[in-house]
Structure formats: C-alpha cells, structure tokens
Amino acid sequence: MIDYQLLNALSAVISEGGFExxxxxxxxxQSAVSRRIHQLEAKLGEPVLIRTQPPSPTALGKRLLNHLQQVLQLEVALNVEALNEHTDLNTPLSVxxxxxxxxxxxxLPEALAVLDTELACKLRFExxxxxxxxxxxxMKDGEVMVxxxxxPEPVNGGLVSPLGAIRYKAIASPDFIKQHKLTELSQLAHLPCxxxxxxxxxxxxxxxxxxxSAPLFTHIYPSSEGFKQAMIAGLGYGLLPTLQLGDSLVKGELVDLFPEYYIDTPLYWHYWQTESPQLKTLRKFALQVAGKRLEPINP
Amino acid sequence: MIDYQLLNALSAVISEGGFExxxxxxxxxQSAVSRRIHQLEAKLGEPVLIRTQPPSPTALGKRLLNHLQQVLQLEVALNVEALNEHTDLNTPLSVxxxxxxxxxxxxLPEALAVLDTELACKLRFExxxxxxxxxxxxMKDGEVMVxxxxxPEPVNGGLVSPLGAIRYKAIASPDFIKQHKLTELSQLAHLPCxxxxxxxxxxxxxxxxxxxSAPLFTHIYPSSEGFKQAMIAGLGYGLLPTLQLGDSLVKGELVDLFPEYYIDTPLYWHYWQTESPQLKTLRKFALQVAGKRLEPINP
Known part of the structure; x- marks a missing residue:
C-alpha cells in the first residue's frame, strides 16, 4: 500500500507553497519533509515536484495529489475520525x-451554510x-475537493452537477453617462471600462x-463588491451580475446600458466520484440554493 | 545612461509572470526578451532574476524595478506622451x-473616481x-506606483500620507446565535469563525x-462582500468593517456581538518621492474621500 505520509508531505509542500x-x-x-519527498521520488524513479518558488507538481505529482483527494473523500465517508492522526474528535473536516x-x-455563502447544525460543525471550508x-x-490537479x-466537462475521476447561470448585464452610472456624453453604445470602446x-x-x-469592437481603456479592479461601487462612483462601465444589482436600477444609482442584452455564464459543481455522504448533503443543498438564485442554463 | 529597454523587459517578465x-x-x-535579460545581467555581472515559475527578481533586480517605477513617475510628470514608444497620444497612463x-x-472606488473628466481619461488603474x-x-520591491x-513606514524613496482607519466590529447573525445557543462570548472559540x-x-x-483564546474552527472565505453574506447566512461569526454594515443591524440581519468593542486598522497612502502632478491630484482626492469615510487614526 502507498505510504500516505509521503503523499501528505507532497500535498503540504504544494498547498503551503514551500518546504518550510x-x-x-x-x-x-523541514528536513523530514525533504526526506519524505525524496523517498517518494526514489520509489517512483521520477520527480514529483518542480523545485520552483513556490514549488509545483510534475504530471506524476498531480496524479498522486488527485488520488490523495479521492482517498480523503473516502475517509470522510468512512467517518471514523478517531483513526486520523493529528486530529481529535472535535476537529472538523477540511473541505x-x-x-x-x-x-x-x-x-455561494447561503449554499455553504447547510442548515443541519450537526453537519455545520463537521465541515470546515477553505x-x-x-x-x-x-x-x-x-480540480484537475487534485488540489481541491470541490x-x-x-x-461542464468532468475531470478524470470526477463528476458534475449543473448549478445554473450567473446573468451579467451591461451597466454604468448616470454620472458616467453624463460625464462622457454617452449617447450611443458604439462610443463605449473608447471610454473607461x-x-x-x-x-x-x-x-x-x-x-x-x-x-x-474591443475596450481600449480598461481599469483592472479585482473586487466583486468594489466593481459595483466603482460603477456607482463613475470610474467605468462593465458587466455586473444581476444578483448584485439589488435596487440600484430602481434607485437610479445605475443604468442598464442595453436592456435587451445579457451574457449568461453557466456554473457547474465538480466533485469526485468517491463523494462522501456529508459532501453529497452539501451538494444537494447548494443545488437547491443555486436553483433559487441562478438562471436556468440554456441548452 | 541605463538602457531602459532592458529594465522594461525585466519589469514585463516579473509583472506578466514569465518570458512568453x-x-x-x-x-x-521571446528570445528577444531573454536576450535583453541576459544583456542586463552581463552588464551587471550578477543575476537580476531567479528563474522560477513565475520568475522573481533578485535583490538587485528589485532595486532596478524600484528605480524604474520612479523614472516612470517622472515621465508621468513630464507629460510628453508623444515621446513614449508603443503609445499614441490617446493611451492612458497605467497606475x-x-x-x-x-x-x-x-x-476606494469613490477615491479613484477623480471628478475631473480630463484626468479621469488619462489614468488607467491596475x-x-x-x-x-x-x-x-x-511597494518596497518597486512593483507598484501606489x-x-x-x-506608516515609508519605503526607501517613498513618502506616506495617513488616510484614516477601517473600523471592524465583531458580528454574527441572529440565526447563528440561536443555532449555536450562544449566550457568552467565551463560547466563540469553539464556534465556526x-x-x-x-x-x-x-x-x-x-x-x-x-x-x-483563539478560534479553533475557521472557515477561509476570501471575498469581502461574501464575508458579510456568509455572516448573514449563518456560516460563522467574524469581524466586519462598519463601512459594510449598512442597515443590517437596524434590519436585524446581523448582530453586534460586543457593542463596546472594535478594532481599528489604520491605512496609509504610500507613494514615490517623484510623485507626478496627476498622481498628486489623485492622492489629494483620495485623502478627501478617506477623510469622509474612514475613522481618524488614533495616535
């Protein structure tokens, strides 16, 4: 049987981004970590890690990590936490x-807040x-459980449940429209996006x-809520999930630039074939929440 | 004089995360990029890059990039865009x-939406x-302008303006309190955080x-808006900026767990000594917005 201490060492080096x-x-x-990785590579006769900063797994390393995720799933299903090393009975399982x-x-927040109190205290989300x-x-590289x-393509050893689609609308603020004298959509390519x-x-x-056309002037703004706030402040126009619009259109804070237009981004829940009962409960709950909040996926 | 083509190549390899x-x-x-990096290292007799994936700058490389940022600032101040290669007069400057x-x-969104239309079309935020x-x-590594x-410590070659503090309050939802039968703050260490x-x-x-005590059960949830939504959904308790509370306390969606308690995180605007007039206008505007939205910094 595989010595899982070795695979755990590999997993930790990848997830933590280094040996230390x-x-x-x-x-x-740290030398014990190195020893385990070397032992793994000596057994395999092939490297499992590319020694970069942070280190990354080789193709073989990825296959091992993918396998490890599936074994961890099975352990969740087994639900005999007392067997786990370094954990006591009160330690929740990491997902x-x-x-x-x-x-x-x-x-997603609502979907992760599974209603069952007992389960809620057993799953720790990362x-x-x-x-x-x-x-x-x-997922393909075996770094995550879900x-x-x-x-819609399942990864090797994985399965897929369709969740629904996030609908995006083209949005700007009334100030932005006024400031840039926007009267036709064809002007947008030259305006801050x-x-x-x-x-x-x-x-x-x-x-x-x-x-x-294509946007010639883009601001990069990596915050979902900040994206909406930046639109309200008039920094630029962009596509915003209808889920985030709230009453901004009604209140006149934001304007739908092209009411007939939208882009739907379909979303799928990817999981491993060895899904544990706890993660199945979570998935079923997430599908329910998504069913209420997201748009149906177009065929 | 320094051949800035070489420094630009170094900067691009770092910011883009690779030679390709x-x-x-x-x-x-790609071979022209490699040639420029080699040329730089041959001149210096020292490596400027650590060849990892993604590559990272050596200490010398960082000094060069820091210098490049300052030169770019001076070029913004010079405001003679026609001299720039690969840009036409309509290309905004990247900040x-x-x-x-x-x-x-x-x-921050409001702070970046500088009111002056002319300036708004000249600065492109990344x-x-x-x-x-x-x-x-x-900032220290010379990767950013601001x-x-x-x-509060300025970096070498940099200056600092105090903005104000974000105030954090300990928050949970009424459902969370009920579900976990929370009556005393001392229970929190064992509850989902x-x-x-x-x-x-x-x-x-x-x-x-x-x-x-310390939280024994933590969910990692890397989204500001999602953090608040996860609290509302009852996934856990945590510290939330008062700026994000809105009317959630009044509406009874969220509860302040310890009304006398808060943590203030002070924020400082770091910039280079060679600050251009445009960036000075931006900084002054940001200080105004921060003055209205943030708490005063405690001495």
Whole structure:
C-alpha cells in the first residue's frame, strides 16, 4: 500500500507553497519533509515536484495529489475520525473548494451554510477565489475537493452537477453617462471600462457582440463588491451580475446600458466520484440554493 | 545612461509572470526578451532574476524595478506622451496600485473616481488586491506606483500620507446565535469563525482580547462582500468593517456581538518621492474621500 505520509508531505509542500511552511503544517522538521519527498521520488524513479518558488507538481505529482483527494473523500465517508492522526474528535473536516469571485460574493455563502447544525460543525471550508478556468485546473490537479467552474466537462475521476447561470448585464452610472456624453453604445470602446482581472473577458465579449469592437481603456479592479461601487462612483462601465444589482436600477444609482442584452455564464459543481455522504448533503443543498438564485442554463 | 529597454523587459517578465507572456506584452519575440535579460545581467555581472515559475527578481533586480517605477513617475510628470514608444497620444497612463480587499470593496472606488473628466481619461488603474503587509512589500520591491498599507513606514524613496482607519466590529447573525445557543462570548472559540485568508488575524486578535483564546474552527472565505453574506447566512461569526454594515443591524440581519468593542486598522497612502502632478491630484482626492469615510487614526 502507498505510504500516505509521503503523499501528505507532497500535498503540504504544494498547498503551503514551500518546504518550510509545509513542515509547520505537518508539525515535523523541514528536513523530514525533504526526506519524505525524496523517498517518494526514489520509489517512483521520477520527480514529483518542480523545485520552483513556490514549488509545483510534475504530471506524476498531480496524479498522486488527485488520488490523495479521492482517498480523503473516502475517509470522510468512512467517518471514523478517531483513526486520523493529528486530529481529535472535535476537529472538523477540511473541505477545499475553488470558486469564481462573483459566486463567492453572491449565492455561494447561503449554499455553504447547510442548515443541519450537526453537519455545520463537521465541515470546515477553505475557499479559494479563482477565475472559473483556473478553478477547473485546480480540480484537475487534485488540489481541491470541490470546484465551481463554467466547464461542464468532468475531470478524470470526477463528476458534475449543473448549478445554473450567473446573468451579467451591461451597466454604468448616470454620472458616467453624463460625464462622457454617452449617447450611443458604439462610443463605449473608447471610454473607461472595468475588468475584474486579465482573465475577465465579459466586457470584451459585450463590445464584440454589439459592434465587433474591443475596450481600449480598461481599469483592472479585482473586487466583486468594489466593481459595483466603482460603477456607482463613475470610474467605468462593465458587466455586473444581476444578483448584485439589488435596487440600484430602481434607485437610479445605475443604468442598464442595453436592456435587451445579457451574457449568461453557466456554473457547474465538480466533485469526485468517491463523494462522501456529508459532501453529497452539501451538494444537494447548494443545488437547491443555486436553483433559487441562478438562471436556468440554456441548452 | 541605463538602457531602459532592458529594465522594461525585466519589469514585463516579473509583472506578466514569465518570458512568453512578457514577449506578448512588449510585442517582441521571446528570445528577444531573454536576450535583453541576459544583456542586463552581463552588464551587471550578477543575476537580476531567479528563474522560477513565475520568475522573481533578485535583490538587485528589485532595486532596478524600484528605480524604474520612479523614472516612470517622472515621465508621468513630464507629460510628453508623444515621446513614449508603443503609445499614441490617446493611451492612458497605467497606475499600478496595491490595496487590501476591504478598501477595494468599500471606500476606494469613490477615491479613484477623480471628478475631473480630463484626468479621469488619462489614468488607467491596475488595482491589485493584497493583504496590507504584502501590499507594502510590493511597494518596497518597486512593483507598484501606489500602495495602501497599514504600515506608516515609508519605503526607501517613498513618502506616506495617513488616510484614516477601517473600523471592524465583531458580528454574527441572529440565526447563528440561536443555532449555536450562544449566550457568552467565551463560547466563540469553539464556534465556526470566518477568516478572509491565512493572513487575516483580526478574529484571533478579537478572541485574544476578550479572553485570551483563539478560534479553533475557521472557515477561509476570501471575498469581502461574501464575508458579510456568509455572516448573514449563518456560516460563522467574524469581524466586519462598519463601512459594510449598512442597515443590517437596524434590519436585524446581523448582530453586534460586543457593542463596546472594535478594532481599528489604520491605512496609509504610500507613494514615490517623484510623485507626478496627476498622481498628486489623485492622492489629494483620495485623502478627501478617506477623510469622509474612514475613522481618524488614533495616535
């Protein structure tokens, strides 16, 4: 059987971003961490780590981490916490979950607050904010137990449940419209445009859809709530989830630039085939919340 | 004089996170990027880059990047855009700014929306969301033009203006209080606690202040708005900026767990000594907005 001490050392080096931090997490010395990694590589005859700062897993390392996530799931299902090392019976189980920032800011909090008190005290969430495409990669690489991604493709060893779609509308403030004398959408390409990050292509898609142009002047503003506030303050226009609009349109704080237009981003709950009963309960609950808050996914 | 093509290549490799992406940014081939870095290192007789993935600057590399930021500031002040390569007169100047997530979600959007239309169309913000301590390091390393940090210490070549303090209150939802039968603050150490990231020690400080304990059960939830939503949904308790409370206390969505208690996190605007007039206008405006929205800094 595999010596899981070795895989745990590999997992800690990757998740903590280095040997020193891994040693603190595992309560062992740094040289003990190195020894475990070397032992793993000696057995395999191949490296599992690329020694960069932070270190990254080789293809083989990724397969091992992916396997480890599945074993951890099975251990959750087994639910015999007394067998776990370094944990007492009161220690909750860690669920690492990667999701896009707009989900984090809108429907996901409610979905994670599973109503059952007993379960609520048994799951400890470690949420990672990532662009949808990168969240999917983290799942593929075996770094997380659950990921919320716009890709419907299950990863190797994984399954997928459709959640629904976040609907985005093209939004600006009345001040922005006045200040830039905006009368036609074709002017937008030259006006300040908000993007969440370099991966956020929603604004590009919007301009491409309306007249084949692209934003020439973009502010990068990586905060979901800040994105809305920046629009209200008149820093730029952009695409905002309808979930975040609240009563801003009614109050006249924000304006829908093109009422007939929207972009739907579908979201899928990715999980491992070895899903434990606790995580199944969580998934079913998340699907219920998403069903109420998100739009149906178009076929 | 220094060949700034070489420093620009170094800057692009660091900011883009690799040689290939740097080459795309600079519109040159990847081998031309490598050649420039080698040329720089041959001249200096020392490496400027640590070849990790992503690459990081050596101490000498950091000094060069810090210098480059200051030169760029001077160029902004010179305001003769026609001299710039690869830019036409309509290209706005990029201002790289690092700030903490709670600033991004609350008072900063208004501060960046400088009222003057002419200036608004000349500055393009590239905002980076970082923990206060890391934001300061980015300034030190010459990666950003402005940083908002809780440290009052100017970096080498830099100056500081105090902005004010974000006030944090200990908050939970009525459901959370009921579900966990919370009657005394001493129970909190054992109940689910929300932390923004591994660097967020506010919740630890709170428990240490009230009875010398520490949170034993933490959910990591890296979204400012999501943090508040997770509290409302009952996922955990935590410290929330008063700026985010809105009317949640009045509406009974959230409860102030300890009305006499708060933690103030002071914030400082860090900038380079070579500050351009445009960035000075921005700073003065940000100080005004912060003066209205933040608490005074305690001496």
């Amino acid at each position: 931090k891994a040693s603190k997490k595992l309560f062992i010395t 690492k979950l990667a999701a896009n920032a707009d989900s984090l800011a809108t429907w 949420v990672i904010s990532e662009d949808q495409s990168i969240a999917h990669k983290r 990921c919320i991604s716009s890709s 908000l993007v969440f990050s370099e991966y956020d292509k929603l604004q590009h898609q919007f301009l491409a859809d309306i007249n084949g | 992406k740097a080459s795309k940014k600079l519109f040159i081939t 790289k700014l690092a700030a903490n997530a709670d600033s991004l979600a609350t008072w 905002v980076i969301s970082e923990d206060q301590s890391i934001a300061h390091k980015r 940083c908002i940090s809780s440290s 929300l932390v923004f990231s591994e660097y967020d020690k506010l919740q630890h400080q709170f428990l240490a202040d009230i009875n010398g």
